[in-house]
Amino acid sequence: MIAAASLVADQGCTSAPVLRERGQREVFCGLTGIVWLHRKMPDAFFLVVGSRTCAHLLQSAAGVMIFAEPRFATAIIEERDLAGLADANEELDRVVRRLLARRPEIRTLFLVGSCPSEVIKLDLARAAQRLAGAFMPDVRIVNYSGSGIETTFTQGEDACLAALVPFMPEPQLDAAPQLLIVGALPDIVEDQLLRLIRDLGITNVACLPARSSRDLPPVGANTRFLLAQPFLGDTALALEDRGAVHLPAAFPFGAEGTTQWLHAAAKSFGVDEMHFRSVVAPGRERAKRALEHSRSRLEGKTIFFLPDSQLELPLARFLHVELGMIPVEVGTPYLHRQHMAAELAQLPATTVISEGQDVDKQLDRVRAAKPDITVCGLGLANPLEAEGFTTKWAIELVFSPIHGFDQAGDLAELFARPLRRRDVLKV
């Protein structure tokens, strides 16, 4: 099974037709990524330049986190800022000065573009340059867009990380091959994966984002990178522009996914196959044991994914390959065929792959398919429950540690719990 990554390319859903839809999308915009990115980078502040709606979105999505003095805020554009852009720039400078004076511990300030700032063409790249002149080296100013007209939910992280790539230093001329893990992971998961990678004998390894926003790893022709998250298309391109090489792999969900993902690195770094097996065996066995707890509840059950976080295809593959679930339809906000190749190959050919959304039509398909469990956003979960469908909130999959061997059981449990709850409740 370890050789699964080498499955023939045209298997599974690889060449299946994709249902492309264009209509109302019930998804978050890229600003939402700030909710986990600011926790990953404790020395960074995220300043959204946007409207009251942006501020309201963040406080609604971030819930209680907002009550601790958070490291994110919105510079709310007001009527007079719309009157003249020169004034808007001055206003932005004033807000940034006030903010940085209040928060002297901040080392990186992200200016985050929004729908309104994009539409009025407030040039945040230039603003970042201008402000960098005043605040470097104490504070690095980086800009990216999390606007809903350009990004869907997790694409905000993609845009953020891609914006950091130009700040990554050049490697030394004689630098040894380096493995870069790309994508924000909870620290505990990142440490687990790094331990495994070092046990494989790969010692020159780094992560993007780094835990300190100013301690970015070098990138260059000696860099090979593994994507830890399935939504990092632009970041991958930016890294490739710097000479780095992408190691295609299934994403590290479940015993098999994690094995395939690590195997891609092992192969690239010439790790001996026997050594690889002995390193992954304990974690892999633990993961399989943990998955057994949920298998009886999930095996043979049908699942329908509405598009949300881009995690849909890898998770559907995990649930199908490792727990015997039947994916009916797997929706994804957008389909990156290259990054998803290993996932598509392992999905059953009967799966409908849909890209984009027309939410009302898709809900009609949910009603027709009557899946055992539907994965959807928070706006849809209770209405579907009220119609008698069992649901799983997609956002929990983004906020919970689910990658790697030792989270495989937790990941399965996230899907098993709604079904168990449905069965135990007598009200």
Place this chain on the structure above:
Amino acid sequence: MQLSVWTYEGPPHVGAMRVATGMTDVHYLLHAPQGDTYADLLFTMIERRGKRPPVTYTTFQARDLGKDTAELFQSAARDAVARFNPAALLVGSSCTAELIQDDPAGMAQAMKLSIPVIALELPSYSRKENWGASETFYQIVRTLAVGDSSRPASRQAGSPRPKANLLGPSALGFRHRDDIVEIGKILAVLGIEINVTAPMGAGAGDIARLSDADFNIVMYPEIADTAARWLERTFKQPFTRTIPIGHGATLDFIREVAALAGVDAAPALDLAEARMPWWSRSVDSTYLTGKRVFIFGDATHAIAAARVARDELGFVVCGLGCYNREFARDLRAAAAEHGVEPLITDDHLEVEDAIAAAHPELVLGTQMERHIAKRLSIPCAVISAPVHVQDFPARHSPQMGFEGANVLFDSWVHPLVMGLEEHLLTMFRDDFEFHDGAGASHLAHGTVEPSRAAPAVAFEPQADPVPNRQEAEGDVLVLAGWTSEADIELKKIPFFVRGKARRNTEAYAAELGLASITLDTLYEAKAHYAR
């Protein structure tokens, strides 16, 4: 630009959604990019609605901007009307669509739909949620209400009982669901028929027959005031000014309603369920006397709370404010009556500073003030929107009417240490069960830091990520130059009032420029601050 880490109100189109979602058969077509759909979860998660809000988002993207967003809008409108078959269509823009200057009203008119189209102009860059709700409700009423304006509504023939409309309750409103029930009870006793409740539960057809009522009851001026004024001008329907929050205000409301309806108020004035006055007069409540309370919320709830606090619980109002500027004048008048500076702001950091400066013993506020109070270790109760999932309890929990007054008593008083309990704690303070570290028996986590064991945390069972800002007690004592004798005496003071004793004494010492705090200073300060 306004730097904001948290806002009391959402954008105005969220206000429009609250009105549309409260109603039964209208649909709201919102010209908006993807991401604005987040607002759906306010209704489905916080309010636990089992239906999606009746809102279609056109979901334009960057690549559409150079092309024809009008076609996108019109096809979304056609699909929404065909699928949801609404009785009326609201159309409008969110903040981004406002900037691209498509004209939802014109585009919808051009489609010649078979249902009424109500165009909403909600300026996102200058207005906020409550204004949006108010404007939306007003436009709906203006467009759909029909009636004969030439004669006073109350003279309609064939109506044996006076009729009233209940105006203002909406989706995502603070206890609106339960307030409607309480007002209904009062009207039933008075023999007044409810003609229409709107927007909550009303259809377009109900709005059309608003003019059948003799008068209007404005439950929430933030949402219904503009519409009520228009109805008064147009159909000669008078409307109520009293907000029946608290016992006294409920009595005033009953009298006002009875006068408008031309019925006898007496049967409604003495309902057995009005327990609040006796609960407040009973001796256990004596300790409430003179407790300093800081009040902040929407103007309607804040002003009502101030009256209840002073007249019905014997508190002293030490701060009063609201976040909605539209009602600043009312709030200023109330603040003048209570002899405090009005605080009108939507910056919660300013509110936090004001609360810290006022040293209240109880905070009545929104969810934000609840968190501020927790940081400052002050008991708190929530009296106003913005709403939180806790503001939609499964049980009946109104703010208005007699039962509402009962609820206010319970929910404001319980965060304070109960009176008898306070005496018992003093008597038994040396028992091992009552030592400083034991915490309150009704709190699950016995290990809380003593200075934070105040019942304020009873509302928040989860761990609080905010570090306690107060310095350790020892440090403060050293800094303030307490003599060991005074220090030992201070420790004899029950832990739940010790912080205040310490603050007062140190303030007193600072005021007099004393170098050290002795036993005498402690008691002189006590006398100084005695009331």
